[in-house]
Amino acid sequence: MSTALQWFKSTYSGSEGGECLEVAVCPHTIHIRDSKNPEETGPTLRLTPTTWAAFTASLR
Incomplete structure (x- = not known):
């Protein structure tokens, strides 16, 4: 059973749009995506916590 990732934007991101990243944190992986393309099928970057x-x- 998989659980949905809990994505969040930086507190530095404004509400006017633009270039923002969203991050979802899991125990062994940090997921990063473009907030303008938040679809489940959109590209994501996955990093280890050490690399992040x-x-x-x-x-x-």
């Missing part, structure tokens, strides 16, 4: 942490740390 390194990526977000590099943005600071």
